[in-house]
Amino acid sequence: MDSIDINTLIMIKQGYDGLRDDFIDSNKGFIRRIASYICKRNLDWSNDDELSIALMAFNEAIDSYDPNRGTEFTSFCIMLMRSRLIDFFRKNNASSLSLSAMDDEHLNLIEAKEAQDRYSITNAAEERGIEIRLFNEELSQYGLSMADLTVSCPKHRDTRKMLFEIAAKCGQNKEIIRYLKKNKMLSIKEVIELTGVKRKFLEQWRRYLIALLIIASSDEYLYLKEYIDFGNERVVI
Template structure:
């Protein structure tokens, strides 16, 4: 049965039965204990889970893996819009490997193929959009930082740009990174922004769009510690 066809009573029961899953998914991203009565993150995760119920079909793979994608993306969007912005970080290589093993063990071959198909479609779409900005994956491979602390700094720089409507509008209209304005907004050294401009621009393209839910999820963004 398609989840969107569940009666309101059955939908509510299904969501109630899935609250532990919703909590654990949010907890892994927020990296702190959460309270259903006091933390907006759980409200965001709950709404995202319901959204996953509405939009799910079998072509999108296993439901709970799909719901994780929707919850993670909704929380990242929440962090982007929040006034008190948390410091964001990418999962460590060890965390990514454990997560991959856990997901792989829980999926059937059909489900893995379905999710891979969705990712391939998004990568194809992203390739077309990157070309508009005179970027491609080969260039990005040679323009990506190897150190995690640098990647985390660039992630937060990109999120700051996305929050600033004037900068995001300039990027969308001119297809260029407004380096001077970004330096003024963030206080970042110009040489640093220039060095990583392709990487920053790519993060902005992905994170500011609704077209790349699986790619966003693949980035494995979480709340981090600035001095970690």
């Protein structure tokens, strides 16, 4: 995945272990997405032990990954995190383990290379699916859904471009984002003061702008950001 800096990984494996903590911290979004997908629910760093297990698996992957085997580091991480989470659920007799994970007994029996190859093929599609599912879950906290965005999507390119520019500017404003995250609504007054846009325009496109701000202010929606180049439209949500 694009968020993982392979050059830094190589340096760590060459002995620059001082880079390890920053490398792990910069990839917490990836770790959370994969762990949430495996556990079939949205995990939180402050509450869920599964994320600690996934974090340890990621750290283990740094040490045990062999680039000479011709597989991607992300694929190897997915295999290792899934295996460690399955072990965790078995040891704790957790009833919340998904059936797909319970049925995957052979993950502990097959060679790591085979698991890596399998995930290498499906990794991109799974990552996109994870992001869309997590994004839809986050939208629900705002009383929105993907269906709402489809209905409220502006048809005119100039309108979309203006909304992208507003989102790009507001996404850098900590107060606006803090208010949005805390109250699950847009601070129209602060957006007007920052951008000079008319209230009527913001009220009309409020739902769509909220969705753009969620993406713009997060490090977890890397694939979705590929579809949006804020200020230079590519593809609409």
